[in-house]
Amino acid sequence: MAEPTVLVLGATGALGGHVLEALIARGIDPATVTAAGRNPERLQELGRSGFATARVDLSDRDQTVDVVAGHRRIVLISGGDSHRLEQHTGVIDAAAKAGVEHVYYTSGLRADDVRFAIGADHQATEEALIASGVTYTILRNGWYIENYLQAMAGPRHTGVLAAAVGDAVIAAVSRKDLADALASVVTTGGHEKVTYNLSGDTDFTYADIAQAMSVVLEREVTYTPVTPGELNSMLVGSGMDEATAGFLVGLDEAIAGGLFARTGDDLVRLIGRPTATLVEGLTGR
Known part of the structure; x- marks a missing residue:
């Protein structure tokens, strides 16, 4: 063996x-x-x-x-x-x-x-x-598309996706695409002492994410921007502890600042195909 x-x-x-x-x-x-x-x-x-x-x-x-x-x-x-x-x-x-x-x-x-x-x-x-x-x-x-699976719980019932990201964009990417890129690097040469920036090949707005949720949930979902303070109050009001709520608000603020926006074509080049769409990532296709 x-x-x-x-x-x-x-x-x-x-x-x-x-x-x-x-x-x-x-x-x-x-x-x-x-x-x-x-x-x-x-x-x-x-x-x-x-x-x-x-x-x-x-x-x-x-x-x-x-x-x-x-x-x-x-x-x-x-x-x-x-x-x-x-x-x-x-x-x-x-x-x-x-x-x-x-x-x-x-x-x-x-x-x-x-x-x-x-x-x-x-x-x-x-x-x-x-x-x-x-x-x-x-x-x-980059940011996993699958991170929005849990975020669909609220929109499933309310039809509203609330986030403190303003009009920011995010080049979210599926875990499968990231895993394929890693496997590509492990199984081929020429990657020594290299740093790859792996974002999706499309910058999505939160309106785009809400539209994808609409398709997956088969009901209309709209994006409602809120302030960080409003989001924190919403999360704590739903029963979340202060520490977790603060962490999630901080994530939204980082997204609003462009942390997960598109960085280039490293991922597409490594996997040799377009990256997953939001609907594909949310449905595991």
Whole structure:
């Protein structure tokens, strides 16, 4: 049986699952891939599909060192924990000590733009990766279309999409497209010490997003712009805690500032096709 050479950290998450599918679609033998994550049920499913698997909590430095050892290439899908920077640097340290050939990191769009504090962890991870001496590829992922699935809950009943983004645009992109781009980079050469900015090929307005929701929900949805203060009051009034509401308001303010607007054609060039439409992303097509 082939020995695993590619380690995918975050394989049990939504993006990680698409990455594994994309690698297989590009001819990678699943036996040469270690799918690592924290969800034991999902790891069992992946094991039955032929992948090597490893349960790992990246907060545990010893576990991280053990799972990294023996792999030539590492895909580090950025985490969502509050202390994810420590987890990311732990992986990078382990990779450097193990002599890993290549680390692929999924960062965030415009991570190095000081106007957007939301990208601070990504920027710090990028800096640590570059300083480590390990060969790297950084893929700065744009805003997921799928993030709007949860946002459809309100419009489903009210017909109103409220957001504090003004008339901003956002080049939202599907996880499948981002996963295909990552798989393309992992399976081809010429990506050493390169940073890719992966946005969709179309800048959508929130009116466009409301129209896509109308198609998916089969009812009219309209976009209503609100102020950050109004949005915060709406969220807290619905039962959301202050911290989460503040985070979501901050996201809208970053979108209003252009954080996730289109950055170029890196994604289209890597996947070799147009990126998904809003309706395709919201329906999983």
